[in-house]
Amino acid sequence: MHHIYCPYCEEMREEEEYSYTGEAHIERPKDPAAISDEAWADYIFFRSNPRGIHHEMWYHAAGCRRYFNATRDTQSYKVHETYKMGEMPTITAATVAANQVAKGDAS
């Protein structure tokens, strides 16, 4: 059971209040009528499914009913941060890797 910080409510709330709604930062094609089926299918269906750091959207369904982003580790399930729609994460796979190098953690 996670406690997740809602960046709009500005409070830690129970996981049960939220629902996960898919990968974040997938840009919607500006003119869907003009693009190929392949490009559209890529937008609709294909997701990165990484092992480790993942940026994803959550919906505060039983709270403020707003969507926000979370940075979560898909291995440990740890939620590293949450941030509003339109903002960018401060923790990414790259920053985690850089941190590990800095700590001399070769594993």
Place this chain on the structure above:
Amino acid sequence: MSGFRHGAGRLGDAQLNFTFDGKPMLARAGDTVASALLANGVEVVGRSFKYHRPRGVTSSGPEEAGALVTIGAGGKADPNARATMEPVTQGLEVFSQNCFPSPKFDLMSVNGLAGAILPGSLFSAGFYYKTFMWPAALWYKFYEPSIRAAAGMGVPPKVADPDIYDRIQMFCDVAVVGGGSAGLSAALSASQSGLRVVIFDEHNDLGGQLLNEANSDQNADLEQWRKDTIAALEAADNVTVLARAVCWGRFDGNMLAAHQSVDGKVRQNYIKVQAKKIIIAAGAIERPLVFGNNDKPNVMLASAARRMLNHYGTATGKMLAVFTNNDSAYQTAFDYSDAGIKVSAVVDSRQYPSEALVDGCMSRGITLHTQAVVTEAKGWQAVRSIEIADLAANGQSVSNRRRVACDVLAHSGGWTPQVQMAAHGGKPPIYDKTIAAFVVGDQAPDTYSVGAAEGENGLLAGVAQALEAAKAACAELGGTAGAVTAPPQDRDGATNIVPLWSVPAKGKQLVDIQHDVTAADVVQSHSEGFVSVEHLKRYTTLGMANDQGRTSNVNALAIMAECRGVSIAEAGTTRFRAPIAPVSMGGFAGREIGKHFKPVRRTPMQEWHEKAGAVFVQAGMYMRPQYYPQAGETIDDAYERETEHVRKKVGICDVTSLGKIEIVGPDAAEFLDRVYINMFSTLKVGKARYGVMLREDGIVYDDGTTSRFAEDRFFMTTTTAKAGPVMAYLERCLEIDWPELKVRVSSVSERWGAMAVAGPDARATLTAAFPSVDFSNEAFPFMGVVHAEHNGAKLVILRISFSGEMAYEVYATSEHATDIWQTVVDAGQAYDIVPYGLETLGALRIEKGHVTGAELDGRVTLGDVHMDGMASKKKWFVGKNLKQREGMVHPDRPQLVGLKSVDPRTPISTGSILVTEANATAGADKQGWVSSMTYSPELGSFIALGFLRGGKDRIGERIYAAYPVKGKNVEVEVVSNHFVDPTNDRVKG
């Protein structure tokens, strides 16, 4: 009769009465059912799962595999309770299990004999899979009923549980799992930092293995330390002590789950604790030795026999023998001897026990047999003697068998650290040769396992580990753990174990006592290829019993490793999963049971419907009138009458449950153009339009009517089922996909009560009801929208029709909705208005060929329901890209058709499969299905809607609606889905 009261132990003086299978028994305050039964001389408590062998108390803790009883009667009955964990309360009723007619004489124990006559066939490993495979037909008739009758343990109560269960959320900085010496020390030290501490222990009395110690003058200082430490914890404001709380799982985000038994109105609490740091001091469990008939009553763990005597003041027998492969069991022999109970033998499989132990035996006059084993426990029902023998140096054979008298055999195969909680959050445990058991490998984040749970059995050494952990945990949280007094005495933790995984001997050698899994079953599992520990577990059901493998796993793994010729480390353990102990479902449900499980939504007109005698049906969360029976009417009579009446005169129906969403803002029209397949920007103010939404993948999502109240204000209705999801979807679109659109959406479902007024006399009825509104066709045409007020109620009236008749939907502010409903009903008296329910609503829409949730099931495309023509070609909309993919427009897709019974009085079952042959069998070509059905008074026939492969071009064909489970096969004619008024004249009239 072997057990008896002996000394006071740590029990109170108060006498309690309880019954076992109706027989009155005496107990003392603080007794568990197990200790009280032993004290009353009960040896056989129940029968085993498969072989119905007699079973008695085998332990004094959560690992109990023999004494499983039903506690309480009626709705309060709790089957399969571990007698060792249940405190006796005044008047408690306890029942034996799995025995007929009584535990001492059980008819089913012939299973055990059959197993002896036909070794390895009946009830051996994998017997479920092998014995009852063929012929399949016999499963339902014979095998399953007979297995169910013979197997299983307690009987679940058939009446509702009258007790209350609660759920509790807790937060703490440091959670300590286990209230033994290590756990108590860690909790007290951590609490002195001021941080919030929670400590769990599954027993009533905290202290862990300190409770095994004799409550003697010699140990007075140790007992005082235990009491002082508990008192200090209970006195601290920042500490929550949870006794009788089994912590059974650890989950993401450092959440610990526990069930706590409490006395009072509430029976159990399900407690979720969110901890920043977790100290696991869950201790270790003694494991049994594997020898012949080691499941016989009065064979029990050495530590249990010791705790029974020292803590519960219950001698487990009049003559004790001890069988061990390590040092720890000697103390049981010494304590019994010191208490004046005869100890007939200590049988040690090791060659050279330490001098201190040998001296201890000699000084007490206890005969010590070294390099010797117990080959078999003897006795008709409970132990009356043991056969012992010398063990060959290679451990493979025995010699010099001889009998030793005893009526209780205490045995110890070493200690198994309780690694489950640590393993839930981290990596698999690793094998430690010095203690011949698995210990925690890498610690999970924020977790420290200490003491016996970490393989450290020494008293002071375990406490030192616990204090280290408390210090580290507090430091990471910015606190400083305090110094606490160490226990005044030490207990050496070295067991000097020499593993003895099984004894070369005859008789059934049980590995898993509760599930009747023998050492032979493990060997057989290996020979049949189930060699992985995970397969072994599933093939034999080993470790799946109440004790979750606490007593059986290590022995079984070791025997399997031996068979495979690999090390125990290599064989590994099965994966540990929550819950590690049996937990009641009641705790999970909490108070959300019965009517509180799911809220019931009622429309504002509920009371009116009740007075009108409506029969209600739950539609989603809503209670909706299903039909309004008149005297003597069946449901069929009622809906046929209501349906006919609407078609001929006028009816009124509560449609409040529709989802209602207001969409407001300068870009509202543009927004609707994107989410609906048809145009809404062209919709004139004061008009309504039917709209269809697709998902991005081109599948139909929802439909409804949206009206334009003003240039920048729309009023959308959704289906009842999709009210919530559509709202969430619109919010998502605006927040994620098109944040640039200046639109706000707001659910107004609760704001409006809604009613459909339908039938040829609808206009006249509403004209009489609301004289200020001009209902003429010119002023208020089909798809028109009118705002009005009536006696303080705000009204929105839409001229739309779901029934296919001339119809209006009247939306009235919720607080006035019943008044408005009554106004319409009163005005409609002149036209014999009738209220109609969900059945008639369905009948009318099926006659008209309108689709609803039964048709829009998440699989259909626009083409499937003949709505492709509605899709705008002038704009892009959600779902447009993919709705044209070849699979979505294939002519062979199942398409919506009407179906009419060839024999008009034969109903067509919903869910029927559409086939072309009259006598279709399972292999027939399934060409479609029936989604909704009704009797149509208008057509005088049963009709249905369904989906038929290429159905659009198959009008006029005769096919069959088959329902093999009910043995039905109905001949139907394929017709248009618009049964009634296909040209829409009535709605526009």
